Amino acid sequence: MSKSKIYKILGVLVLVTIIGGGIWYWQLPNRHKAIVKSFVFEKTGIVNPNWKVQNQSETYRMISPEFYIDGIYKSMEGPKSSKYVKLSRDSSLVWLTGFHVKALDSKSMQYISNDYICHTNVDFNDVNYYTSLHLQKRIGSQYPRMTSLSHGMESFNFPAGYGVPMKGNEYLYVTTQSLNHNLPDADQWIRHEVDIDYSQAKNLKPLMSRTAFIMLPFDKSNPYKSPLDPGTDQCIPVETKNHTYDDGKGNKLSGHWVIPAGKHTYRSPVNSQLQLTDSLRLHAAAIHVHPFATRISLVDKKTNKAIFSSKIVNHKNSTGLTSIEPFSSEEGIWLYKDHNYEIVLDVDNTTQKEQDMMGSMFLFFYDKELDDLLQQDK
Incomplete structure (x- = not known):
């Protein structure tokens, strides 16, 4: 085989690879495109x-x-x-x-x-x-x-x-x-x-972290089918690979879902995430939500009162979050093992299309067990 023919074959293979790679890249979701670009930038020294x-x-x-x-x-x-x-x-x-x-x-x-x-x-x-x-x-x-x-x-x-x-x-x-x-x-x-x-x-007094977040049920057989009652605690997941959980009964739950236009409220029990084997005193909370959330609360269902609520301010003329109100208390607020707790999230999707949403809390409790151990080590 002549060199010119070999070069032509190699050229065609390179061209097919470039075209195939381009098609593959443009079909990727934004998240994976970002990963590919970051990898290329690092490997090429950019x-x-x-x-x-x-x-x-x-x-x-x-x-x-x-x-x-x-x-x-x-x-x-x-x-x-x-x-x-x-x-x-x-x-x-x-x-x-x-x-x-x-x-x-x-x-x-x-x-x-x-x-x-x-x-x-x-x-x-x-x-x-x-x-x-x-x-x-x-x-x-x-x-x-x-x-x-x-x-x-x-x-x-x-x-x-x-x-x-x-x-x-x-x-x-x-x-x-x-x-x-x-x-x-x-x-x-x-x-x-x-x-x-x-x-x-x-x-200082030691704190331990517990993470609690909203998980909503979806139809595992047809996950992207709209719920019969949009905006309720049924949901359409953003995707089913990440942030998908099992309730222990074979039902699927999503922590990353889409919200329709308008105002809606979502609720999710969080006792299994809090793991309250005894009463604990809450001193701080960091919040994670997405744009169009307006308020998130940790609610004691036994008293039907909020342990705390965080007001969320959205940008007025663009998409984004201006501020999320943190929770911080030197005195602390007690949570009890025989009470039931839930996260309640209010949203207001002011656009005319579906948006993605999450509602999470990083909760910090006084850790008496650890405090006792640290005192023994002094």
Whole structure:
């Protein structure tokens, strides 16, 4: 076979590969397109995948790699990056007291709109964490996410005198993801600045995290069929691969669903997530919702009263969350093991098309068992 013929065959193969790859890429959802682009940018050297880290004055600051915003990225679709971090080099106890994230222009490093922030998750290794604190029975009891910041609540602190304790040389796993609801023609490189506040004080009270979120039933045989009564606690999931759960009876539930136009209220029991084996005192809560949510409450069904409600303010002339009211209390509010609790979420979809929604709470309770163990170690 002549060289010219070989070159022609190779050229055709390359062309077919490029065309096939292009068709495959354009059929991907936004989330997976972002993953592919980020991978290519890193491998070709367009983006440095390394984080910039500063650790000073009891604030651990991280600046993410660059994220390229080139179109609309709704919640959980945008470019993201993850990093393992240690707050100190030794095993001395430190107390996590606050979490913060801001968006930066990647060139000027000046702060820009937080509309470019989707969420920042802080996870921990529950095996190492609970073993080091002599609480091995808690291993595997829930997903090991300590907390999450998200659009509308990009910063929160625990009430004075409280924190989450951990050994300083244990790893946290931080993931931060970008967002863009409003600029279809965007062409901007951004970064996220993530701060974790911590203290080495000796007299703080320990908090433990419990995650609770709305899960709504859907038809597992025909998941994208509209419910008979739209806007009720039946739902259409955004997708069935992620954020899909089983109620233990073979029924499917979704934590990420679509909402129709107009005002609606969703309710979901959360006792199984709270795991109340005894009375617990709630001191703080971080909230995660999507645009068009207007209020989220943790409700005691026995008294029919809200433990707390967070008012949510949406942007007036664009899609996005201006603010989410946090819950923080030095005194605390008691939750009881013989009461039933639910999350109630109010939404107002002011558009004429379906929107995606989530409703989650990261709840922080005083941890008496851990406090007793820490007192013994003094």
